[in-house]
Amino acid sequence: MSILVIAEHDNNDIKPATLNTITAATQLGDDVRVLVAGHNCSAAATAAASIAGVTGVSHADNAQFEHVLAEEIAPLVVSIAGDSTHILASASTFGKNIIPRIAALLDVGAISDISSVISDDTFIRPIYAGNAMATVQSSDPIKVMTIRSTTFDAAANEGGSASIENVEVLASPGLSSFVRQELTKSERPELTSAKIIISGGRGFGSEENFALLDEVADKLGAAIGASRAAVDAGYAPNDYQVGQTGKIVAPDLYIAVGISGAIQHLAGMKDSKVIVAVNKDEEAPIFEVSDYGLVADLFQVLPELSAALDEIN
Amino acid sequence: MKILVPIKRVIDANIRVRVKSDSSGVETANVKMAMNPFCEIAVEEALRIKEAGHAKEVIVVTVGGSQCQETLRTALAMGADRAILVETDVAVQPLAIAKLLKGVVEKESPELVILGKQAIDYDNSQTGQMLSALLGWGQATFASELDLKDGSIDVTREVDGGLETISLKLPAIVTTDLRLNEPRYVKLPNIMKAKKKPLNVFSTDDLGVDVTPTLTTLKVEEPAERSAGIKVADVSELVDKLHNEAKVI
Numbered sequence: 106m107s108i109l110v111i112a113e114h115d116n117n118d119i120k121p122a123t124l125n126t127i128t129a130a131t132q133l134g135d136d137v138r139v140l141v142a143g144h145n146c147s148a149a150a151t152a153a154a155s156i157a158g159v160t161g162v163s164h165a166d167n168a169q170f171e172h173v174l175a176e177e178i179a180p181l182v183v184s185i186a187g188d189s190t191h192i193l194a195s196a197s198t199f200g201k202n203i204i205p206r207i208a209a210l211l212d213v214g215a216i217s218d219i220s221s222v223i224s225d226d227t228f229i230r231p232i233y234a235g236n237a238m239a240t241v242q243s244s245d246p247i248k249v250m251t252i253r254s255t256t257f258d259a260a261a262n263e264g265g266s267a268s269i270e271n272v273e274v275l276a277s278p279g280l281s282s283f284v285r286q287e288l289t290k291s292e293r294p295e296l297t298s299a300k301i302i303i304s305g306g307r308g309f310g311s312e313e314n315f316a317l318l319d320e321v322a323d324k325l326g327a328a329i330g331a332s333r334a335a336v337d338a339g340y341a342p343n344d345y346q347v348g349q350t351g352k353i354v355a356p357d358l359y360i361a362v363g364i365s366g367a368i369q370h371l372a373g374m375k376d377s378k379v380i381v382a383v384n385k386d387e388e389a390p391i392f393e394v395s396d397y398g399l400v401a402d403l404f405q406v407l408p409e410l411s412a413a414l415d416e417i418n
Numbered sequence: 419m420k421i422l423v424p425i426k427r428v429i430d431a432n433i434r435v436r437v438k439s440d441s442s443g444v445e446t447a448n449v450k451m452a453m454n455p456f457c458e459i460a461v462e463e464a465l466r467i468k469e470a471g472h473a474k475e476v477i478v479v480t481v482g483g484s485q486c487q488e489t490l491r492t493a494l495a496m497g498a499d500r501a502i503l504v505e506t507d508v509a510v511q512p513l514a515i516a517k518l519l520k521g522v523v524e525k526e527s528p529e530l531v532i533l534g535k536q537a538i539d540y541d542n543s544q545t546g547q548m549l550s551a552l553l554g555w556g557q558a559t560f561a562s563e564l565d566l567k568d569g570s571i572d573v574t575r576e577v578d579g580g581l582e583t584i585s586l587k588l589p590a591i592v593t594t595d596l597r598l599n600e601p602r603y604v605k606l607p608n609i610m611k612a613k614k615k616p617l618n619v620f621s622t623d624d625l626g627v628d629v630t631p632t633l634t635t636l637k638v639e640e641p642a643e644r645s646a647g648i649k650v651a652d653v654s655e656l657v658d659k660l661h662n663e664a665k666v667i
Binding site: 172174175176179197198199201202203204205206207208209210212213214215216217218227231232233234235236237238239240241242243244245278279280281282283284285286287288289297301325333336337342343344349350352357358368369375378379380381387392393394395396397398399400401406409410413414416417 | 429431434435437444456511512513516535536538539540541542543544545546547548549550551552554555556557558559560562572575576577578579580581582583584585586587590595596597632633634635636637638639640641644646647648649650652653654656657659660661664666667
């Protein structure tokens with residue numbers, strides 16, 4: 106088995122979801138190569154080489170890879186795929202964007218959002234928003250897939266000593282170009298790798314009220330999430346959305362505040378270790394999956410919670 | 419220009435799916451079906467582009483059994499001009515769907531193809547990206563805003579860190595995210611009108627595509643049940659439990 110993992114990085118560090126993907130790769134075989142493509146990303150290539158379990162790093166450094174456009178990255182991956190038996194990326198917007206394009210260029214199917222590796226050709230993946238788990242077997246010569254990061258442990262950032270090879274860059278197809286980005290700036294942990302998440306829903310009623318989560322989040326060192334209803338209503342930015350079509354999270358502690366618990370939201374958080382629900386409607390479906398439920402008005406609970414956290418800290 | 423909108427018929431988003439007792443799949447018999455919600459957003463966006471005077475024709479297409487005509491009629495009732503059904507009883511997988519759609523693109527020569535970012539049945543999120551690869555076109559997935567320019571399109575995408583805007587040369591592929599628009603409701607007179615709109619049927623052989631699946635589903639099971647825990651009386655009991663019992667804070 107020869108496994109190629111496409112890394113997601115910020116030019117310096119490898120993103121946590123890629124570390125989970127590398128663990129999935131090591132379950133498939135011992136030969137794990139990581140592609141670090143970007144511009145001025147040699148620090149990230151060095152970081153990739155020291156990850157436990159990584160046996161080789163391919164480093165593609167060129168201005169055309171700066172914004173990891175699918176049209177630029179997919180042909181690069183195909184050009185270095187060689188005798189790879191598996192090509193993996195995390196099931197983030199990065200991986201979901203490029204993996205199917207790579208698969209089609211290789212004339213093979215893609216397998217999305219794998220939650221367990223059974224063997225080198227058989228995998229488990231959630232379907233219907235996680236309301237069913239499918240065991241699937243691929244007959245394609247190369248398995249091209251995305252990995253659900255919450256169900257695999259992160260590979261250690263150290264312990265590896267892989268060699269780094271530079272990759273020859275192809276001519277740009279010139280189909281797409283980057284215009285601008287508006288990334289949410291936050292000092293808080295990243296939603297998909299946070300140990301604690303506190304999420305808000307429609308119950309907040311306004312963007313101003315939604316900001317009540319900030320104080321509690323900061324005291325807990327938590328990331329902030331949101332239900333689709335809260336994002337649609339403009340209380341929170343799109344990248345806060347947890348659920349079937351947003352982010353899949355599985356922190357040690359997930360606190361759902363003013364979230365009723367639609368199936369689509371539960372799909373994104375029900376693998377969390379401990380779930381707390383705060384909702385004034387005692388019939389809210391969120392209570393069916395919560396370890397600790399508090400039937401109360403969130404506007405009373407949040408200040409009390411903030412004060413109570415001061416006492417234990 | 420012409421816009422092609424591939425759509426999918428799925429179990430209605432409001433239905434709670436049930437796994438079959440023989441673990442062969444989920445129960446679809448006598449279950450309410452509907453257009454995939456992301457596909458509705460795709461149809462709506464195409465119609466808005468046409469209504470703004472930037473497109474002449476909106477064509478919807480789907481791949482599936484004859485009952486998919488119903489889903490196509492819904493799109494026609496929303497306002498699409500004509501429909502194409504690539505009829506097959508095989509549960510066609512995304513790569514083969516993309517190959518069939520490539521065949522349709524070659525017949526129709528649209529300048530823009532808009533698809534949903536994923537279907538809520540298998541949650542694959544693959545078809546648009548695969549079609550772009552096969553056509554050698556640019557792709558903008560998870561779109562929340564489109565801005566058509568002369569010969570290109572600027573698309574704002576919902577990415578993990580926030581929003582990103584990219585520019586694609588036309589022809590191009592766009593896949594829709596939730597906040598691109600809010601699809602219109604279908605009005606009764608339009609349902610009547612939709613019955614008279616053209617709907618052409620092709621076979622997979624007409625398009626010369628082998629639709630044999632490469633991914634076999636061995637079994638489908640219920641996810642691990644999560645049981646409800648306890649209700650706490652107040653915040654101090656909650657914090658006490660989290661601190662001393664669950665030890666997560």
